[in-house]
Amino acid sequence: MFYVKESLKIILMLMKAIFLGVAGVFMLSFSGCGNMPAIDRLFNSSPQIVDTGSRYGSYLAGRFAGSMRDMRNAATFYERALDHDPDNRVILERAFLLEMADGQFRKAAELAERIVENDDKNRLARLVLGLQAFRQGAYAQAREHLEKARNGPINTLVRNLVTAWSYAAEGQFDTALSVLDGASKTTSLPNVYVIHRAFLNDFAGRNEQAIADYIEALRISNGRTSIIVQGYGSLLARQGRVEEAARFYADYLLQSVDDRVISAELRRIDSGELPEPVITSANRGVANALFGPAAYLVGERAIDLPIIYLQAALYVDPDFVAARILSADLFEASQRWEDAIEMFGHIPRDSIYYSSARIQTAINFDRLDRTDEAIDIFEQLIRRDPNNYDAMITMGDMLRMRSRFPEAIDAYDRALTIAGPLDPEHWSLYYARGVALEQSDRWQEAEQDFLKSLEISPNQSLTLNYLGYSWIDQGVKYDEAMKLINQAVELSPGDGFIVDSLGWGYYKMGDYENAVIQLERAVEMQPDDPTINDHLGDGYWHVGRRIEARFQWRMALSMEPEDDAVAEIARKLEEGLDFSPSREAMSPAIP
Template sequence: MSLTSRALVRRLIPALCAAALLADPSGAAAQGVAGPYLAAEQAARRGDLQAAAAQYAEALARDPQNTMLLERALMHRLAAGSVGPAVALARRMDAVGGGRAGEHLAAITLAADALMRGEPGKAGGVLEGEVDAENGFVGALMRPWAVFATGETELALEMMREVEDGGIAGPAGRYLAAFHGGLMLAAIGDDAGAVAAFERAREGAGAGTRRLVRAQAVSLARLGRVEEAVEVLETWLTRSYSDPQITRLRREIAEGAQPEPIVADAAQGAAEALYGLSRYLVRGPNRLVGLGYVRLAAHLRPDFIDAHLLLAEQMVQAEQYELAVRSYDAIPEDAAEALDARIGRAAALEGEEKVDEAVQALRAAIARWPREIDAHRALADLLRRHSRFEEAAEAYDGAIALIDTPENRHWPLFYQRGITLERSKQWARAEEDFRKALELEPDQPLVLNYLGYSWVEMGRNLDEAQAMIEKAVEQRPEDGYIVDSLGWVLYRLGKFEQAVEHLGRAVELRPVDPVINDHYGDALWMVGRRVEAEFQWNRALSFDPEEEVVERIDRKLEFGLDTVLAEEAAAGRPAIIGQTGETATDNDGG
C-alpha cells in the first residue's frame, strides 16, 4: 500500500467508525453520536487528551449502552488526569463488561481508588481476577500490596515472592517483583532482607534503575553499611553526567543520615508498581494505558515527583506545551528533582517556539546549579539545535570544565562541542574534541563519520577518512546518513561507480531527504545516467531543501552539472579531490 493510500485509510477510519455508530440499532444516529465521536478522534490524534476525554464522554452520554465508547471515555478520562470521573466510568465498565483493555483498566482504577479510600480488602478482591489475566502483571504486583495493607505482612511477602519466582512477565517481571519485595521488607524495617531482595533485582536489571539504586542505598545506610551505600550511589553516578537527586542522597548518607525508605505504606507501594510499568508503556503502543497508570500513581501518592515529571514529559511529547510548563512549575524548587523540572520546562518552552525564553530559563538554572553538568549541557544542546553555535560551544565549555577526569561516558560532550566548534569555524579545537571523543569511545560511528567527512571536505587525511567512514558504515549499515557520507566521500574522491552504489542505498534508507537525493543525482550524472540524475534532483526539490541547495539544483537542471562544476572550479573550490580547474567543491551536506 502506498503512503498516499495509507494516509487516506487513516483519514477514513474515524468516518467508518462513525458510520458504524450511526448504523447501531440502538438509535445512536438520532442521538447525534457521530459529531462528538469524530471531535474526540480528532482531539486524540493531536494529543489533546482533555478535549478527547470530554468529547468521548459527550458521545457516551448520547449512547450510554455503547461499550466501545465507554472504554474510550474511561481510557481518555484517566489519561487526562480526571481520576474521579474515571472511577465512575470504571464502575460502569465493571458492571457491564466490555473490551479486554477497558475491563483491565477499570479493575486497576477501582483497586487504586479502594486503596486510596482505605479499603484494601476490596482492592484485593478486584485485583484477584487480574493476576491471571492477559497483561495482568500490574495487578499481580498491586495485589500483594493490598494484602500488605490489611496487616497480613507475611502473606503479602509470600505472594510477592511467588510473582518473582513465577516469571509472569519474564526477566523484567522478576526484577520488578524482587524490587517490590525489597520495598515491603524495607517498609517493615527489615533492611537486611530488603538489601538481599534489591540484590536479586539488580541481578535481573543490570545496573538497575535510579529508584532501585536509591532504595538499596537507603537500606544499606540504615544498616550502618555506609561505605557500601555510597559505593552503590557512586557506581550509578558514573553512568550519567550528573544526577542531583542521587548526588544529594550520597552526600546525606556520607554525613551519617539514615533516610526514610522510599515506600512507607501500601498506597505508596501500589503507586510505585503503577509508575514502574508506566515508564515502559508510555513509550509504546499502549501509551494511553501507561498514562492511566501514572495518573493513578500520582493519585495514590500526590507527592510522587517522579510520576509528575513523567506526566510532564509526556505532555511535551504530545505537544501540549502549556500544560507541560504548568506541571513542571508545580515541582518544588527545593526538591532534588528541581533541575530535571527546569530542564523539562525549557524543552516545553522550546516546543512553544519560545526559544529565547527557554535559553533564559536554562541560564537561570545554571546560576542556581552552577556545578551540575546537565544544566550546562541542556543549554548547549538547545543552542546547538537552533544553530547558535558559538554560544553553544561556550555552554559546552562550561559543562566540560566540570569534569575532573574525562571518562567513556563523557564522549558525547566532546563530540557535540566538536560539532559546534566546526560549525563556528574553529576547526583546530573541533578536531581535538573529535579525537578526544574517539579516545574515550574508540570506533564510535557518529564521531568516525563526522571527523572522516570533515577531513574529506578539506582534502586532508583521505585514506584515514575513508577508512573511518567505512568502519562507521560497518557498525550502522542501516543509517542512511552515514551511508550517504560514504557515498559522498567516494564521489569526492572520484570513485563514481562506487559512489552510485552507496548513495543509491542511502536513498533507499532515507528516501525523502533532499541532500541525499541531491548527492545521488550528482553521482548518477558523473556515470552518464543523466535522465536519472535529473529525476533525483527534482525529487530533492520536492522535499523542501535549504535555499542554497535549491539554487544549486535549479542551475544543474537548467545548465547541467558539468557547467555548475566548471563555474565553481573557477571560484577555486575543487569538488573532486585531485582535480582542479574542472570541478568544484559542493558544501551541501553529507
C-alpha cells in the same frame, strides 16, 4: 537532534527488573472494562452509533483526539457524546478510560459507578472505585471493590498488593503479610511479593523480618535491582549499621550503571544523614504496586495502558516522582510536549531529578518552537548551579541545531571551563563545538576541535566523517581525509550520511564510477535526504547518465533542501553541470 540528553532511565529500572522473565504475561488481551477490546483499538475503533448531528460530531471529534492521544480533548468530546446517548456503553467505557488517562479520577469514578451498574466485575472500574475509597480512608470498602473485579494477569497482582497495603494502612500488619504470603504461593511473580513483604515489614518497623526479606529479594534479583538495593541499604543505616550500608552501596555502584538514586543515598550517609525507607506511607506502597506493571509494559513498548496505571499511582500518591518522570517520558514518546512539560513541572526542587526534569522541559519548549523560553530555563539552572555541565552542553546542542552558532559556541565554551580533566566522554563536546565553529567560518579553530575530539576518542564515526568531509570539501589532504571516512564507514556501515561522504570523496577526486557506487548505497540508506540525492545526481551526470541525474535533482528539490541549495539545483536542472566543471560541493550531509 544531537541533544546530550541527561539520562532518566534509572527511574524505569526501579521496578522493571522485578518483572523480568514473564514476558507475555501482561501482554495478554487485557480488558479494562469487561469484555472491551484492547485499549489502543478501543480509542480508535468505531462503535455502532446513529448519526444524529451533534452526538455523532462529538463522537468523531473524540475519536480523532484519541487517535492523536490528546486525552483531555478526547475525554471532553466523548463526555458530550455520552450526554446525547447516555445508554451507549461503548462511549461510556471510552470516556471512562480517557478520563483515567488524563488523570481526572473524580470524573472517572463517576463513570465507573455507571459502568458497574451493568458490568459488576469490571476490572478498571472496580480499581478506580477501590482507589477512591483507599484515598478516603475507607479501606474495607476499597477491598470490597477490588475483590469484585474479574481476575486477570495485571488485575490479580495489583489487587493483592493494594489489599495488603490497605491492611497496613489500618495497622493490621499480620493480615497484610498473610495476603502477600498467600498470593506468592500461586503466582509466577514471587519476587514481587517478596519485595513488597520487605517494604511492608520495613514500614511496620519489623526490622529483622525486613532484613531477611531484602536479602531474599536481592538473591532472586542477583543484587541488581535498584529499589531493592536502596531499601536494604537504607534499613541497614537506620539500624545503626552505617558503615555496612555505605560499603553495600559503594560495592553496588562499582558494578552497576550510573545509578543516581543509590549515589544520592551514599552521599546522604557520608554526610551523616539517615536515609528514609523506600515506602514511607501505605499510599506510596499502593503507588509502587501500580508503577511496577506500568514500567514493565513500557518495556514492551505499550503507551496507553501504562499511562492509565501511572495516573492511578499519582492519584493515590501525587508526590511519587518515579511515576511523574515515566509519565512525562511517555508523553514525549507520543509527542505530547505540553503534557510532558506539565508533568515535569511537578518534580520538586529538592529531587535528585529536578535538574534532569528542567532540562527535558527546556527541550520540549524548543520542540514547540519556544526556544527563548528554553534558554531561560537553562540559564536559571546554571545560575542555581554554576557547575551544571549538562545544562550547558544541552543548551549548546539546542542552539547549534537552531543554527544559532555564536551562542552555541559560548555555551560549549562555558561547559569546557568546568569539564575538568579530559576523558573519552568529552569527545562529543569538542565535536559539537567544532561543528558550530565550522558553520561560523572559523575553520582553523574547528579543525583543532575535531582533532582534539579524535585525540581523546579516536573511533567516533561522526568526528571522523565531519573532519574528513571538510578536508575533501576544501580540496586538501585527500588521502588522509579518505582514510578517516573509510574508518568512519567501517565503524558505522549502515549510516547513509557517512557513506555519502565516502562517495563524495571519490567524486571530488574525479573517480566518478566509485562515487556513484557509494552514493547509490547512501541513497538506499537515506532516501529522503536532499543533499545525498543531489550528490547522486552529480555523480550520474559525470558518468553519462543524464536522465537519471535530472531525476535525482528533481527528487532533491522535492525534499525541501536548504535555501542556498535550491537555486543551484534548479540551475543544474536547466543547464546541467557543464556550466561549472569545478563546482564546489554542497554542505556535507550530516545527521
